Amino acid sequence: MALSEAFDLLRRGRTLDIYETLKAAQSTAIRELTFERERLTDGTVRERWQVDNDDDARRLKAIIQSESPRIEDIGAFPPHLLAEANAPRLSERIETFLGDMRLAERSQTNLDDTIYTLHLFLELTGDKPLHRLTTDDVRAFLRAMEVYPSNASKKKVFRGLTPKEILAKAQREDHPRLSMRTKDKHKDRLAAFLNAQVAEDLLTKSPHKAILNRDKSKTDAPSREPFSPEELAALFDSEAFPKWAAKYPHRWWGTILGVATGARLNELAQLYVDDVRLEAGHFGIHIRASREGQRLKNAHSSRFVPLPSSVLGAGFMTFVEDLRRAGCERLFPHLPFSQANGFGDAMGDQFRAFAIKQGLTGRLKSFHCFRHNVTNGLINEHGVAIHTTQEITGHDLSLPSGLKHYVNPGTIPNRVMALEAYGPPVPLPTYKAGQFDASFKQLKHMDKRRQRATKKRQVSRSKASD
Known part of the structure; x- marks a missing residue:
């Protein structure tokens, strides 16, 4: 009744404490959206409106926006009620923000993760x-x-x-919980959304900024570490590795390029044959996003990575010639493309299964560990300058803006010397010309199977929507 009483006072020309009135309105237990209209004997019309909660505000907004509102004189609504009814809701702003992400061509993985976080926040917080x-x-x-x-x-x-x-079930029962990294990512994605609302002047300040960040020195969860010498020996066992890797080129050369260059899984999986080039007298791979399906994690990822002599000596350029002879455009043509994760899924899953078979059962033992091997080996074991290491791995450069590490010919010799010093620290199997000719012949059949599977999924989705 607080608002209705306040309106009566205002009509009589009385003053009142607006803050206390709104405070009383927020604390009321009444749950109905109330519209009352009374015509006095002298013809005066008295109206009362009462909004007690979010559901009330939604119902009021629906009435105001209706083509045939039941309240004759919409203009008589108090300004603060009109503002409340027409205020953008959380759900609306989330969809706008996601639309902006799509327009900015953010990666599908980033988009999917953000959708999950923001919809989770919406469900737990309510659409206010x-x-x-x-x-x-x-x-x-x-x-x-x-x-x-x-x-x-x-x-x-x-x-x-x-x-x-x-959430209620998890509070009652014992279930594995989110990792520290996952929880921090939820906070980061929510913060990005809230900051965008501040930038659009829809919030005066972001409500997350008053909350302290975690003390990283005490709360960081274990992250991926380099493979130990024993683990590298198990992965490149002279009998087990060739037997496993002989089925597909991405198993053989994808793994070798991973341990030799520290490139990201998807950076290698998406390579095309013409990404292998001779620059400043050295063969290497261009990691870039210039062809269909290619993506970069960030602006610093575009780079040229020279290949050490151990990789070239193991027959890599012979493999490249085999690909050209077979008419293949991509370096690893057997890998399927996924809109969400590019070309890397199958390669990562197959490597992980092999690693487990070789005894590397730790949850964090994945292809990405090669990246830590290279970074740690270059900096800590061989004393390579940090900026040279960053030019090889594609990490954020600690250099003034404008200096790029893509194909700077003057820095390539330093990259070559660094990778030669690193090794890689395992013996590499030797590739034989024509080794994958039989698997290249399977490509047409694989493409047909994938096309049939895609068509089947489309038909299933169509039937489900009907």
């Missing part, structure tokens, strides 16, 4: 007007992430449950 978001809302979400189960969307035990129901 954007301007009513508070630091407590963000704080409640981060606390929920402390107990939210990992991979909840993939586990049968949570199938069919809403995020609130999943």
